[in-house]
Amino acid sequence: MLVLLTFCTFVSQAASATDPMPPHQVMQNLDRNACSLVICGPAEKGLPGRDGREGIQGPKGDMGAQGIPGPRGIVGPPGKTGPTGLPGEKGSQGVQGEKGDLGNMGKSSITAMRGTPMTSAPSGTKGDIGPQGEKGATGDKGPMGAIGAQGPKGTTGNPGPKGDQGSVGEKGDKGEVGGRGLQGPTGMPGPMGRTGSSGLKGDKGSIGEKGMKGDSGLSESNLMKNQVSALQGQLAVLQATLAKYQKVAAFPSGRIVGNRAFVTSGYEGNFDDLRQRCLQAGGQLASPRNAAENAAIQQIVILHNKPVFLGINDIQTEGRFKYLNGETIAYSNWQQGEPNNEKGRENCVEIFVNGRWNDRSCGEKRLIVCEF
Structure with a gap:
């Protein structure tokens, strides 16, 4: 378990210490018992292409690749120490040494001198070390570390290809008649109309008061010119009015x-x-x-x-x-x-x-x- 955690920590540190590796990105997900390695490729399709004018919508692009995961959480504390193994068996007792010889007895008349003490026999050989006790049970797994901060957002995928132009829609219903437009500029006067029939002769007016004697009158030709000029002015007004009525009609x-x-x-x-x-x-x-x-x-x-x-x-x-x-x-x-x-x-x-x-x-x- 310790070796597996160390390997995952090494992969996490290596991924966070370097820039994202386009077009592939490495992602890790630490499970309760193992670390899995997932390799993601770039999106085959990016964002949707633009529609065709008055056409149907193009296909939606796939979602961009997931961002790099956050840093690995803190390793939990070590588990409890297992119980001490059973003591080994006591070694076998060594062989007892041979008894030493007795000393010579002294003369009876004289107090016999004390004999030299017998040296003690050598100790037996040390017994073999007993077998090692059974390995204690594995301690409980420490609590899981806190979840690391969320990794940065992955880069947006490349835009997808432009969608095909949509088919031409059905012809819409005929719209309502628009409002009347502004009146256009007045056209050129039309040709002169035919001279109308002469009206009935009016009643003779009452005789006015006699005026003062005026200056010498205009010549007959000048008087005719003035009358023609007045008639031309009246004709222009009539032509403009007629043109207006023609347009209305x-x-x-x-x-x-x-x-x-x-x-x-x-x-x-x-x-x-x-x-x-x-x-x-x-x-x-x-x-x-x-x-x-x-x-x-x-x-x-x-x-x-x-x-x-x-x-x-x-x-x-x-x-x-x-x-x-x-x-x-x-x-x-x-x-x-x-x-x-x-x-x-x-x-x-x-x-x-x-x-x-x-x-x-x-x-x-x-x-x-x-x-x-």
Whole structure:
């Protein structure tokens, strides 16, 4: 037991006197009867990798290696001394020596002299040492020393590999319509509108008081110039007001290009139904005559994500597409391979979100876009 404790103490002192040995660390755990040696390797996986944008979480890394154990506790006091062994057996008695000879007797007349004393016989040889007594019982084990202080925290493992990018999540529900944005800057004044009809002649006013004689009046040409200047100012105000009303009428589902406004109510129907509704509203089905007007209609298609019927068809003559007023179209933006008059029933024209045209059966239902 003493040898085992000494070995564990030596290992503990050697481990605490040196720096941690990466990537391996030595740990010891003193049990009641023995010391065990545990070798720990570095973590195969470190901390978890970062998730993929809008993806699933990567695997969690394993816990880092345990820190170096604290110093070994104080060795307990020695056990009690065992009982004394039994005394050895008494050695055998030595052999008695021979008796010495008697001295000569003296003459009777004379007192005989005392004889020389007999020397004592030599002592017998010393007996052999008796056998050693039995070994006493082992003393009780001393109390266990106090638990050493907790060792320092082990080093953090290396970060794990970056996780794979998560799969793209399902498309979320369509969000609610956002609040109305700030009003944009005032656009350029639109073209001058047609001159309105002359109003009824007003009643003749009462004759005013006669004024004082004024200075010589302006010439007729100067008077005309002043009137024209005043009319131009009034016209600018009217144009600005008209532009404002046009924007209000077109918001949020309309577009204005030049002097044309393209508006939708969200209604869907076949070609004849849509044409009648636009006529009843005072307009006609949208009929783009250039790229700018086509782009304006395309924006409405993108906003509603629905194709739109245009005011163009070849109902009268197959392959000759015309506007609703009978004029041959001067602008087109056909999809590649179109028009193809599939199954001989495609006489109307629709516009897709990419702005391209396709011939389509007039009985299909499409989003209404009127032109004013």
